[in-house]
Amino acid sequence: MYKLKLLFFSLIVSSIPSLASQNAETGCLAAGCHESILSHEVIHEPSEDDCLTCHDTDSDEHPSPQGAEYVLNESVPTLCYDCHDEKNIMKNIHSPVEDGECLSCHNPHSSENESLLLAKDGNVCLDCHDLEVGAKMEHGPYSGKLCTSCHNPHQSENEYLLEKAIPQLCYNCHEEIEEMQDRKSVHPPFEEDCLDCHLPHTSPEEKLLISNIPNLCYECHDMVEVGLNKISEVHGPFQESSKCNLCHSPHATDFTPVLLQEEQSLCFKCHDKPIEIKRRVIKNIKKIVSNATTIHEPVDDGCTECHDPHTPDNNFLLTGHFPMGNYTQGKADNFSLCFDCHDSSLMEQKITTEATEFRNGSKNLHFLHVNREKARSCKTCHSVHGSTNSFLIAEKIKFGKWDMPIVFSATDNGGTCQSGCHEKKTYSR
Numbered sequence: 435m436y437k438l439k440l441l442f443f444s445l446i447v448s449s450i451p452s453l454a455s456q457n458a459e460t461g462c463l464a465a466g467c468h469e470s471i472l473s474h475e476v477i478h479e480p481s482e483d484d485c486l487t488c489h490d491t492d493s494d495e496h497p498s499p500q501g502a503e504y505v506l507n508e509s510v511p512t513l514c515y516d517c518h519d520e521k522n523i524m525k526n527i528h529s530p531v532e533d534g535e536c537l538s539c540h541n542p543h544s545s546e547n548e549s550l551l552l553a554k555d556g557n558v559c560l561d562c563h564d565l566e567v568g569a570k571m572e573h574g575p576y577s578g579k580l581c582t583s584c585h586n587p588h589q590s591e592n593e594y595l596l597e598k599a600i601p602q603l604c605y606n607c608h609e610e611i612e613e614m615q616d617r618k619s620v621h622p623p624f625e626e627d628c629l630d631c632h633l634p635h636t637s638p639e640e641k642l643l644i645s646n647i648p649n650l651c652y653e654c655h656d657m658v659e660v661g662l663n664k665i666s667e668v669h670g671p672f673q674e675s676s677k678c679n680l681c682h683s684p685h686a687t688d689f690t691p692v693l694l695q696e697e698q699s700l701c702f703k704c705h706d707k708p709i710e711i712k713r714r715v716i717k718n719i720k721k722i723v724s725n726a727t728t729i730h731e732p733v734d735d736g737c738t739e740c741h742d743p744h745t746p747d748n749n750f751l752l753t754g755h756f757p758m759g760n761y762t763q764g765k766a767d768n769f770s771l772c773f774d775c776h777d778s779s780l781m782e783q784k785i786t787t788e789a790t791e792f793r794n795g796s797k798n799l800h801f802l803h804v805n806r807e808k809a810r811s812c813k814t815c816h817s818v819h820g821s822t823n824s825f826l827i828a829e830k831i832k833f834g835k836w837d838m839p840i841v842f843s844a845t846d847n848g849g850t851c852q853s854g855c856h857e858k859k860t861y862s863r
């Protein structure tokens with residue numbers, strides 16, 4: 435690393451004998467003139483050894499009133515590079531290093547600070563760079579002025595003189611974040627660039643975010659924003675100030691698509707109680723599903739089989755048509771949600787022995803009920819999520835504000851039903 439300087443030896447020989455070895459005890463310092471030069475705690479090794487390693491006499495009359503009888507053997511930075519590895523060979527070189535201004539940061543003799551710096555830690559940087567202050571959030575190592583924990587002061591193969599490329603730089607200190615990369619569902623930008631979302635120094639937002647949630651998300655997911663503007667029903671979480679992160683992690687989780695929990699339990703986080711809204715009370719779906727003896731099969735796979743949590747076009751945030759109230763026109767299209775999976779002939783064929791089990795002989799009782807201008811909605815008889823009755827038959831239905839009971843029992847070949855709609859009726863296939 436340290437090249438022995440041939441020039442250096444020749445200079446000593448040609449120097450005045452009394453100055454040939456100017457170490458601390460015998461030479462320049464002994465005279466009491468330059469004591470302060472080595473008075474600091476951190477001492478540059480060659481300065482302790484011999485002043486003439488770097489200085490050379492220009493005149494015999496030292497000390498003279500004019501001064502300047504000594505010159506540097508070589509100019510900086512060549513002088514420094516004689517002993518130190520070159521600091522201007524990588525792809526990105528810090529401007530003062532490129533300009534050879536080693537002395538804008540280092541004292542060549544001694545210093546109070548490590549690495550012979552002119553000021554402590556990042557304070558040396560603040561001579562030329564402004565410290566951003568007054569932001570809502572400051573990154574610990576930045577406000578602590580530990581600039582060199584991320585930047586190399588001289589040169590780097592990485593842009594912005596970073597010690598390591600991102601994200602490795604961040605993993606240096608945030609190990610737990612690195613471990614997240616192994617999760618099952620990883621948000622693509624999280625694999626690539628932390629700075630898509632975070633600022634490294636200070637930020638006007640919490641968690642060093644570039645902008646708040648959801649605006650941050652909308653920078654890349656404008657579809658969601660467009661959708662939000664057009665819907666009439668706004669799902670509860672979107673009425674909160676923080677939105678997306680009530681359900682998604684911005685980084686990674688074990689639940690696709692980067693959900694905070696497995697889908698059903700995520701929805702049950704809030705739908706584990708009745709929710710009162712302006713016109714009605716939303717049912718406690720978790721209770722319905724946990725008490726049920728018959729659960730509608732798609733509910734086992736999650737709620738988004740039928741619901742769109744963000745940008746629904748339909749009632750109840752559904753992915754297909756389904757009437758809001760108890761009655762509607764008896765067209766299959768009004769129930770397109772159900773007929774994505776079921777065959778609409780169950781309500782369309784007046785006479786059948788195949789399209790449905792809900793028939794009296796060949797008389798289709800689905801057709802009978804779900805027919806004409808005032809057709810009954812499926813939910814007047816079925817509890818769509820789950821029920822303690824077979825065939826998802828509801829235990830009660832909302833009739834205005836009245837919870838009207840339904841007493842249903844299945845038989846081998848049909849069933850009986852008694853409700854506020856009619857007296858006990860029996861059907862048999």
Ligand code: HEC
Nearest residue numbers: 462463468471480481482484485486487488489510542543
């Ligand atoms: C590693 C090289 C090196 C060594 C060794 C060294 N100096 Fe220097 N010295 C410098 C450089 C570089 C400058 C700055 C010159 C400039 O500012 O142009 C300097 C400047 C000086 C100056 C003028 C400015 C000041 O800081 O007061 C004096 C006096 C000085 N050195 C004395 C000494 C003495 C005495 C010793 C031995 C105890 C010594 N130097 C050892 C490199 C060295």
Ligand code: HEC
Nearest residue numbers: 476478479480487510513514516517536540542548549550
């Ligand atoms: C004659 C050889 C020599 C010259 C010339 C020289 N150095 Fe050094 N420098 C050393 C040695 C030896 C050390 C101590 C060993 C080490 O820390 O690597 C050192 C250490 C340093 C350190 C680290 C100090 C610490 O405490 O960590 C800095 C910074 C430094 N030199 C800067 C400079 C600068 C700037 C110049 C040019 C003005 C220069 N050196 C010129 C030999 C030299």
Ligand code: HEC
Nearest residue numbers: 511514515518521530531534535536538539540549582587
């Ligand atoms: C912008 C300020 C700055 C400039 C300019 C600068 N250095 Fe440094 N240097 C530092 C800092 C800060 C450290 C401490 C390293 C760390 O903490 O990572 C350092 C450390 C060093 C060290 C010891 C560690 C090492 O990297 O070997 C040497 C030697 C050194 N500098 C030499 C030089 C030389 C030679 C020049 C001029 C070509 C120079 N420096 C220019 C800030 C600077």
Ligand code: HEC
Nearest residue numbers: 526529530538558559561562563581582585587593594595
């Ligand atoms: C003597 C003045 C000076 C000092 C001291 C200084 N810098 Fe710089 N720095 C500059 C200049 C000049 C530039 C290039 C102009 C610009 O982009 O602002 C620069 C650019 C940078 C850049 C951007 C590099 C790039 O590739 O865009 C970083 C990062 C940086 N400095 C970090 C530091 C750190 C960290 C310190 C302290 C260890 C420091 N600077 C100390 C003058 C200085």
Ligand code: HEC
Nearest residue numbers: 556559563573575576579580581583584585594629634635
């Ligand atoms: C946690 C790591 C980290 C710390 C600590 C840090 N920086 Fe940076 N800095 C970065 C990153 C990353 C960038 C690149 C930003 C970008 O890509 O927009 C950067 C960019 C810069 C730039 C160039 C762009 C600009 O903002 O002008 C300068 C100059 C700079 N930093 C100086 C400093 C100074 C001075 C300190 C200490 C007070 C410091 N940095 C502390 C990570 C850090």
Ligand code: HEC
Nearest residue numbers: 573574575583584600603604606607608628632634641642
């Ligand atoms: C030198 C170590 C270090 C490096 C490198 C580093 N950080 Fe940090 N970071 C910290 C410390 C210390 C804190 C403050 C302690 C805390 O709140 O966890 C912090 C806090 C944060 C926070 C806020 C945490 C919270 O809960 O409020 C975010 C976000 C963050 N860092 C992101 C990054 C990113 C992105 C990078 C890479 C560009 C990075 N960090 C690089 C040390 C570091």
Ligand code: HEC
Nearest residue numbers: 601604605608611623624627628630631632641679684685
């Ligand atoms: C898509 C945007 C995005 C990307 C990319 C991203 N983050 Fe985050 N990060 C966030 C958001 C949003 C939060 C705040 C989470 C919250 O408050 O619920 C956060 C929080 C953090 C925190 C605070 C602790 C925590 O887990 O909440 C750290 C540390 C962090 N991020 C580091 C990183 C690192 C390192 C990377 C790169 C590997 C990265 N982030 C990439 C958006 C992002």
Ligand code: HEC
Nearest residue numbers: 619622623630647650651653654678679682684690691692
């Ligand atoms: C820098 C751009 C960017 C930002 C900012 C961003 N994302 Fe993404 N996100 C992507 C890309 C790219 C994909 C993968 C392609 C796609 O599905 O659009 C993705 C996919 C997703 C996915 C689906 C993941 C999967 O497994 O299918 C979710 C959920 C998501 N992002 C949520 C968010 C949330 C929440 C935020 C705000 C905290 C956010 N994104 C911010 C770029 C971004």
Ligand code: HEC
Nearest residue numbers: 648651655658671672677678680681682691697738743744
């Ligand atoms: C109530 C919980 C919830 C909230 C709040 C939420 N999401 Fe989602 N998000 C989901 C679920 C569940 C899926 C999976 C949907 C599916 O599989 O059909 C999803 C899927 C996604 C996808 C994947 C592509 C797609 O549209 O299916 C993206 C991107 C996305 N969400 C972004 C966001 C953004 C951005 C926000 C905030 C504006 C947000 N989400 C808020 C639950 C939520």
Ligand code: HEC
Nearest residue numbers: 667669670671680700701703704709711737741743750751
């Ligand atoms: C953070 C709490 C929260 C989470 C998580 C949540 N919801 Fe909701 N949900 C609400 C609130 C609050 C309402 C009532 C909003 C309103 O209409 O004012 C609501 C309403 C609904 C409605 C009725 C909408 C209407 O207008 O009829 C459906 C359907 C729904 N949520 C489905 C889901 C599904 C599916 C999930 C899981 C992907 C889910 N929710 C996750 C809070 C949540």
Ligand code: HEC
Nearest residue numbers: 701705715716717719732733736737739740750756813818
């Ligand atoms: C097979 C399709 C389907 C599945 C799967 C499904 N739902 Fe529904 N959901 C509906 C229909 C249809 C309605 C409207 C009729 C009603 O209120 O029962 C509805 C209504 C709702 C309502 C509003 C209830 C009210 O009183 O206004 C909430 C909340 C809800 N579902 C949550 C969920 C949750 C949570 C899951 C997952 C555990 C889920 N849904 C799974 C079809 C489904």
Ligand code: HEC
Nearest residue numbers: 728731732739740771772774775776812816818824825826
């Ligand atoms: C995502 C597909 C899907 C959607 C949408 C769907 N179902 Fe189902 N449904 C099924 C599956 C699968 C079964 C169980 C197998 C079968 O009986 O066909 C089932 C069974 C049923 C059963 C019989 C339960 C039993 O125990 O025999 C009824 C009643 C029912 N669904 C009503 C509805 C209603 C009403 C709708 C619309 C609100 C609807 N379904 C929407 C998939 C769906």
Ligand code: HEC
Nearest residue numbers: 769772776780790791792803804810811812815825848849
């Ligand atoms: C008047 C009450 C009533 C209405 C309204 C009703 N159902 Fe049914 N549904 C039943 C009964 C009772 C059964 C059980 C038949 C059996 O197996 O004995 C049933 C069975 C089913 C089945 C199981 C397969 C079959 O056809 O036997 C499906 C699927 C179904 N209904 C879907 C729907 C859909 C979709 C709607 C709305 C378009 C709807 N039901 C409306 C009472 C009703």
